[in-house]
Amino acid sequence: MNKEPIKFRKERLDRGIKARCEDIFALSSYREILYLLLPRVLPVALLLVFPLFKDIVGLYWEKVLVITCAIALLSLSWDWLASVGLISLGQALFFGVGAYVTGSLNYAFKWPPLITIPLGTLGGALICTLLLLPVLRLRGVYFAIVTLTLPLLLMRFIETTKILGGTEGLSALTPLPSLWVELYVPVFTLLICLFGFRRLINEDYGLVLQGIRDNDRAVMSGAINIYWFKTQAVFLAALVGSFPGAFMTHYYQFVGMPAFALDYSILPLTAAVLGGVGTFAGPTLGAFILVPLSEVLRAFGTLRVVFYSAILIICVVGLPEGVFHYIRRKYHQFERMVEVG
Amino acid sequence: MSETILKVEGLNKNFGGVAAIVDVSFEVKKGELLGIIGPNGSGKTTLVNLLTGFVKPDSGRVFYRGVDITGKKPYKIAEMGIARTFQMVKPFYQLSAFKNLIIPLYSSRVRRLRGGMYGDRDDVAIDLLEDVGFERDSFVPYKVASSLPHGYLKRLELARCLALRPELLILDELFSGMSMSEVASTLPIIERLNGEGLTILMVEHRLKELFRIAHRVIALNFGSKIADSPPGEIMENEAVKAAYLGSEEEGEDA
Numbered sequence: 001m002n003k004e005p006i007k008f009r010k011e012r013l014d015r016g017i018k019a020r021c022e023d024i025f026a027l028s029s030y031r032e033i034l035y036l037l038l039p040r041v042l043p044v045a046l047l048l049v050f051p052l053f054k055d056i057v058g059l060y061w062e063k064v065l066v067i068t069c070a071i072a073l074l075s076l077s078w079d080w081l082a083s084v085g086l087i088s089l090g091q092a093l094f095f096g097v098g099a100y101v102t103g104s105l106n107y108a109f110k111w112p113p114l115i116t117i118p119l120g121t122l123g124g125a126l127i128c129t130l131l132l133l134p135v136l137r138l139r140g141v142y143f144a145i146v147t148l149t150l151p152l153l154l155m156r157f158i159e160t161t162k163i164l165g166g167t168e169g170l171s172a173l174t175p176l177p178s179l180w181v182e183l184y185v186p187v188f189t190l191l192i193c194l195f196g197f198r199r200l201i202n203e204d205y206g207l208v209l210q211g212i213r214d215n216d217r218a219v220m221s222g223a224i225n226i227y228w229f230k231t232q233a234v235f236l237a238a239l240v241g242s243f244p245g246a247f248m249t250h251y252y253q254f255v256g257m258p259a260f261a262l263d264y265s266i267l268p269l270t271a272a273v274l275g276g277v278g279t280f281a282g283p284t285l286g287a288f289i290l291v292p293l294s295e296v297l298r299a300f301g302t303l304r305v306v307f308y309s310a311i312l313i314i315c316v317v318g319l320p321e322g323v324f325h326y327i328r329r330k331y332h333q334f335e336r337m338v339e340v341g
Numbered sequence: 342m343s344e345t346i347l348k349v350e351g352l353n354k355n356f357g358g359v360a361a362i363v364d365v366s367f368e369v370k371k372g373e374l375l376g377i378i379g380p381n382g383s384g385k386t387t388l389v390n391l392l393t394g395f396v397k398p399d400s401g402r403v404f405y406r407g408v409d410i411t412g413k414k415p416y417k418i419a420e421m422g423i424a425r426t427f428q429m430v431k432p433f434y435q436l437s438a439f440k441n442l443i444i445p446l447y448s449s450r451v452r453r454l455r456g457g458m459y460g461d462r463d464d465v466a467i468d469l470l471e472d473v474g475f476e477r478d479s480f481v482p483y484k485v486a487s488s489l490p491h492g493y494l495k496r497l498e499l500a501r502c503l504a505l506r507p508e509l510l511i512l513d514e515l516f517s518g519m520s521m522s523e524v525a526s527t528l529p530i531i532e533r534l535n536g537e538g539l540t541i542l543m544v545e546h547r548l549k550e551l552f553r554i555a556h557r558v559i560a561l562n563f564g565s566k567i568a569d570s571p572p573g574e575i576m577e578n579e580a581v582k583a584a585y586l587g588s589e590e591e592g593e594d595a
Binding site: 204205207208210211213214215217218219220221222223224225226 | 393395414415416419420424425427431432433434435436440441443444445446447448449450451462501502504505
């Protein structure tokens with residue numbers, strides 16, 4: 001029984017590229033570069049090109065893109081807090097405060113969006129950080145409860161005191177200058193925040209934040225003031241969370257109590273869990289699955305929520321690690337045939 | 342060997358009704374290797390927590406190089422040059438071993454000592470790992486901390502302290518959970534550090550190993566200091582014998 005000698009064996013594509021650890025690569029060919037770049041470049045390119053095809057896909061879906069980017073930014077902000085060990089249930093706080101600061105600046109002084117949006121983002125982030133400062137010592141579920149309550153508290157506060165337009169809200173705000181601004185500002189902001197966060201978390205600064213998540217006492221004994229770092233982290237998260245609020249205010253030309261709606265807390269959280277926590281790309285992907293999905297399901301009328309929830313449950317039970325982690329794992333398991341000998 | 346680096350005066354701490362530390366006073370000289378022993382629950386770890394600011398004392402004072410550090414925040418005490426290990430290892434589980442060291446290297450203390458520059462931080466981290474016995478060419482420095490065995494994490498804990506360039510090193514039961522061979526290979530490291538002039542305060546249950554390297558040993562029981570003498574004489578002390586009562590043999594073998 002003469003067996004044919006084995007000429008080929010399977011080898012994982014990433015084996016030859018990875019050097020020692022997950023984030024150092026040794027590239028030796030054009031194809032290997034392509035293997036690494038494709039999953040990074042392709043989504044970015046798609047995102048950049050999508051608004052150009054507005055005549056083909058229709059204005060409706062372009063507007064879905066704007067809302068998706070807003071939710072994606074909120075889930076990025078959630079994931080950033082989570083990587084410092086702060087579990088938040090209140091992204092609506094950032095969204096709402098950013099929205100109200102922008103709205104009232106525009107309403108009171110008639111400043112253009114070019115000024116009110118940056119000011120609203122910055123001011124919103126400052127106010128949110130100050131509001132959260134006393135509870136930074138809390139961790140886990142305690143921090144979560146406070147963040148869940150704060151937007152609801154502010155909403156009722158505006159309702160009962162009738163400040164900032166009360167239940168009516170502030171309407172007839174300045175619209176954004178053009179459709180291109182409406183479409184490209186959220187896309188670019190999302191890309192900057194996504195890659196900025198991915199970069200920052202692996203810098204020394206980000207490592208300190210990750211250290212606080214893993215073991216805050218060990219960071220303290222490393223001569224580092226963890227409350228100062230946590231404050232900075234919350235400020236960054238609040239910046240990224242306030243921007244969509246500020247932007248959507250001018251986009252809708254209206255700001256009202258719905259800016260503090262529970263949706264803005266729950267959707268980013270679900271997007272992060274669905275997409276995969278801890279990578280920033282995961283929550284973004286999650287938002288790009290969830291928001292369009294919920295639009296597609298509009299055709300089912302009232303049954304929409306049932307389908308939506310069912311899909312969500314199936315995803316979370318089936319892929320508890322998150323869609324992004326699953327795809328990444330599978331992508332790294334691609335094999336090629338190599339000659340033996 | 343004459344300058345006093347740490348001075349503890351009449352330290353007291355109660356947890357509810359339990360007196361954890363009762364009127365403890367002692368001094369540590371510069372360059373000394375001081376051992377602290379005592380049965381379980383005698384207040385050793387509480388003492389370490391009091392010295393490093395993780396717990397605030399009810400009364401008493403702690404002076405570090407003449408400066409009162411009682412009740413200061415842990416990061417400020419670490420900033421002044423007191424580094425500590427934790428008995429229950431506290432690595433950054435999701436980071437690789439050398440990245441664990443980047444965190445203390447990022448502190449203002451290290452940046453100040455290195456003159457504002459610390460460009461080759463990865464090299465510094467890997468050098469530090471080599472100092473505690475992890476080969477730079479092995480996979481260990483690049484492995485995620487959660488995948489390292491317990492004895493390795495103990496030494497990583499030591500490296501994290503050394504990253505701070507401390508002047509006083511407090512080791513809270515560094516040897517607990519280490520295998521015999523790991524203890525045997527870590528012991529010379531501590532001796533070398535002490536030989537280089539680092540003052541070390543060592544809380545330890547492994548008496549045999551401790552007595553081999555310590556200059557002086559303090560014994561605690563129920564939160565009180567019961568003995569303070571060279572390692573050769575401490576087990577002759579009647580109070581210490583009584584405290585360990587029968588567990589003395591066990592302690593010797595462990």
